[in-house]
Amino acid sequence: SSVYAQTYVLNADSAIDVVSGKLISPATVVVEDNKIISVGKSNRKAYPKGAEVIDLSGHTLLPGLFDMHVHLTSDAHVHGYKRLQRTAPRAAITGVRNAKRTLDAGFTSVRNLGAAGYADIALRDAIIDGDVSGPRVNAAGPSLGITGGHCDNNLLTHEHKVFSEGVADGPWAVRQKVRENIKYGANLIKFCATGGVLSKGTKVGAQQYSQEEMTAIVTEAHLRGLTVAAHAHGTDGIKSAIKAGVNSVEHVSFVDDEAIQLAKDKGTYFSMDIYNTEYILGEGEKAGILPESLDKERKVGATQRASFTKAVKAGVNMVFGSDAGVYPHGDNGKQFSRMVKFGMTELQAIQAATINSAMLLKQNTQLGSLEAGKLADIIAVKGNPLKDISVMENVIFVMKDGRVEKQ
Ligand code: ARG
Structure with a gap:
């Protein structure tokens, strides 16, 4: 990134130290190349020579946001049988558009939790190569699942012989599938x-x-140094996943006290997509979501939100995960206000999408907070999100790796 060697001085009303929860006001952040050099109270005399000064008065600076559950290669208006028309190359192209939308919404890091044909890995690499712009993508490749399960494709009859690429049954078959995903570039495992x-x-x-x-x-993935995310709505599945040692559980709809205690004991993160239900029930039918899925959603949505409240109260490690791709990319930030509505403080919701997520990814020495020495992933929102969390829906400035991506 030294190609972009450039010094920036960002002047804002304030900056949030997401670790302590303190507000630094007024704030100046100095960025050199792709690193944060300093974060502190404004001191106009100390500007480095040749720096480009960016005036963000009226705004608050935050570290780049993390969404721990997206599907960049999926579109919200293409569900159910419509998805059968989408090839992996077509999905990869969709992903280019969605990566940009996600970045513009302030999300400079994502976990892509499942994509056919390794389209998410192609997208990740195209972003790294600078061919297209997007967030830092931590990609799973095809999700592992049982024959006929949630991570299989069950839309067609047996004559068509359709199985999703991540289908594997039995302990050695699943280990082989983990190895295959690693071979083709996955940096985490989803099942x-x-x-x-x-x-x-x-x-x-x-x-x-x-x-x-x-x-x-989990044993195989951890052996190879990868983290694991488990999709789990049901109570027994949540518990088995936590006992297996997964790093995060996704959805966590029907959690009980025992599962919450297990998660606390093990340090497991919960990634709960509590905005999703509004889109599915509101727009899902038009998008092609099956009637049986709409029925299931009516049983899941409200319970998941109650579970979220319980988990927050109990002090489980929480990250921000939206499942964008089910709903439109770029709308990721809409979940913040729901996280506050259902039990988090504004600071907790921001921590979920920054430092907690960086810790889940084991990237917290590099990312997740505005600190000298960390990578320059920085965003700005209008006003103060600790007072009005809805400002997180409208990110006006985005810097990733020391490059201004949106202003
Ligand atoms: N991908 C998830 C699934 O199909 C979406 C669940 C959405 N519903 C919810 N209430 N979070 O199970």
Whole structure:
């Protein structure tokens, strides 16, 4: 990134130290090349020579946001049978548009939790190569799942012989699948522990992989230095996934006290997509979501939000995960106000999308807070999000890796 060697001085009303929760006002952040040099109270005399000064008065600076659950290669208006028309190359091109929208919404890091044909890995690499602009993509490749489960494609009859690429049954088969994903570039592993809302013919609350299989997946992934995310709505599946040692559980709809305690003991992160239900029930039918999925959503949405409140109260490690791709990319920030509505403080919601996510990814020495020495992923919002969280829906300035991406 020394190609861009450039010094910036960002002057704003304030900056949020997401670790302490303190507001630095007025704030000046100095960026050199792709690193943060200093964060502190404004001191106009100390500007480095040749720096480009960016005036962000009226605004608050924050570290670049993380969304721990997206599907960049999926579109919200293409669901159900419509998705059968989408090839992996077509999905990769969609991903280019969605990566830019995500970055413009202030999300400089994402976990892409599942894509067919390794389209997410192609997208990640195109962003790294500078061919297209987008967030730092931590990509899973095809999600692992049981035959006929949530991570399989069950739309067609047996004559068509359709199985998703990540389908594997049995402890050694799942280990082989983890190895295959690593071979083709995955930097994390996603598997489906229970049924889901949007898959045909799955019971949303029912466990799918056995304990033995989940343990095999996690053991193999950890052996190779990758983190693991488990899709789990149902109580038994959530518990088995936590016991297997997953780094995060996605959705976590039907959690109980025992599962919450297990997560606390193990330090497992919960990534709960509590905005999603509004889009599915509002726009889902038009987008092609199956009637049976809409029925399932009616049973999941409200319960998931109550579970979120419980988990926050209990002090579980929480990250920000939206499942964007089910709903429109770029609208990721809409979830912040729901996280506050259902039990978080404004600071907790911001921590979920910054330092907590960086810790989940084991990237917290590099990213997740505005600190000297960290990578220059910085955003600005109007006003003060600690007072009005809805300003997170409108990110006006985005810097990633020391480059201004939106102003
Ligand atoms: N991908 C998830 C599934 O199909 C979406 C769940 C959305 N619903 C919710 N209430 N979060 O299961």
